Amino acid sequence: MVLIVLSVLIGIVGYSAAPASAAPPSQPDLRGYLAVIPDAFVMNDEAYFQTPDGLLCSIQPDRGVAGCDGRLPGTMNGVNEIVLTEDANARGLRETASSRFVKSTGDAAPVLREGQKIVFGDFECAVAPGPFTACTKGQPVTQWMVVSPNGTGIGPATDGLPPGFPDPNEFVLGDETYVVGQGAKNLFPLFTVDGGLTCSIIVYSGGEIGCDGPLPGVTSGQNEVFMQLPGTSGIRRADSPKFSTPAYPGPIKQLPVGYRVNGIGSTCMAIPGGVACLGTIAGALHGFQVSPAGVSTIGG
Known part of the structure; x- marks a missing residue:
């Protein structure tokens, strides 16, 4: 696997995604009630x-x-x-x-x-x-x-997000489980999103979040976006995709646009044409976004 620095490969990409709702509401003043x-x-x-x-x-x-x-x-x-x-x-x-x-x-x-x-x-x-x-x-x-x-x-709004990065507060959390199959220590959600990516949140006391599949704007063969908790974030070529292969057999469900799925200290949000994921470890925020405009990362 070869790690490619995002800024060299695809330049600086602005954050853009359609949230599940409007911007966060202003603080209400309840003093007059x-x-x-x-x-x-x-x-x-x-x-x-x-x-x-x-x-x-x-x-x-x-x-x-x-x-x-x-x-x-x-x-x-x-x-x-x-x-x-x-x-x-x-x-x-x-x-x-x-x-x-x-x-x-x-x-x-x-x-x-x-x-x-x-x-x-x-x-x-x-x-x-x-x-x-x-x-x-x-x-x-x-x-x-x-x-x-x-x-x-x-x-x-969630603290620490770059301008325009999707806010988990604005996405819907459902009852659906995205853990595939059944087995011992089978804890980690694995799912598909709009745009052809398959993603997984593999986090316990630390770990990794990432997606396998087509990365918009990437032309040098990289097919995996990831963030390590703790560690770095980026894209790489994966001959054996890490995030699209379930540990146990079973159907892989699609996360609908406007919804999110949680892991331990982490979340992924389905946006039009892609996904945005966030994770926090030792108070540090890490993340990535894949949208039709390209790929961007936070932290690492």
Whole structure:
């Protein structure tokens, strides 16, 4: 295998991809809302409420999570949950059959009316006409979510990304597993994406993420893009492709455009015509993007 420096081979390529949703929403200002007495909303140290437009929401301080289940305006069909948490692998938009914010026992959750907010733990959630639902975490606020026809999503943007690089917050996490076959220590997702690439996230306490297949703009035979955690990132020629051969037999599924799949401390996002992957180790961000415009890397 021969490693070729990307800047020599294909030049500097700008980051461009269509995200799953609009840009991250601005931080909502919840100071003008009327705070309700939370007692009627609380069950087992968690607060549950409905919104006038039918969302089922919860604040779960002991888990460090808040969010809502239901049809989310301004998102793709099938997206039915938004999660606000510091856990980068868990936060954002979801398509799931396992609703985590629905009150499971007793009477239905009370309705939080327009103009009201509930303050519970270090979270605040408010409802306004629009319909509009927003939650913030922390004082001062460090994270937030907004559900609105004008844009549904999580803020702020993921730290450290180059301008225009796809943000995992804007991609949908589904229930689908992309681990191929069954066997001992079979932990690593392997999948195809738009543009003919086959990719795998092979990360435990460290490892490698990469894709095999056609690399746009590459004319010298390189057919594999990779990042090592820890280590370098780049492209190379692979006579025995590392990322497209499953350890156990089974069908390889395609990751739909606008969706993401997670590994340990890492994620890959399906973009039109390609993929963008990120991984973090020892606080350092690494990544690569393959799009019709070319190949680019972060870190390494």
